[in-house]
Amino acid sequence: MPQYYNSQYFHPAFLYESLGNLIIFAALLVIHYLIIKKMICRDNRLTACFGVCVIGYMAAYSILRFFLEFIRIDRTPVFFGLRLPQITSLIIIAASVIFFVLY
Numbered sequence: 001m002p003q004y005y006n007s008q009y010f011h012p013a014f015l016y017e018s019l020g021n022l023i024i025f026a027a028l029l030v031i032h033y034l035i036i037k038k039m040i041c042r043d044n045r046l047t048a049c050f051g052v053c054v055i056g057y058m059a060a061y062s063i064l065r066f067f068l069e070f071i072r073i074d075r076t077p078v079f080f081g082l083r084l085p086q087i088t089s090l091i092i093i094a095a096s097v098i099f100f101v102l103y
Contacts, residue, residue, distance in 0.1 A: 032053050035053075059093055
């Protein structure tokens with residue numbers, strides 16, 4: 001990208017995303033352990049626990065990706081002042097919230 005040839009510094013968005021994913025993984029691991037421990041004592045619905053963890057990851061990663069898109073320098077289509085991955089992230093966040101409310 002020619003407009004960035006004179007720039008010397010960039011944010012390491014890949015590093016931020018990797019660290020964010022590591023934090024999300026650790027948080028979901030703790031949540032998963034706590035939910036499984038609680039559900040085994042109560043009943044045998046472990047598939048619901050896995051669904052909660054998957055939807056939790058989708059929501060957390062979408063939030064991370066939404067904010068990281070502000071510092072990325074690659075080109076993506078822009079709609080309504082937001083980049084396409086940000087709009088996709090908002091849709092996934094909304095779907096995750098709806099799932100958690102209905103669940």
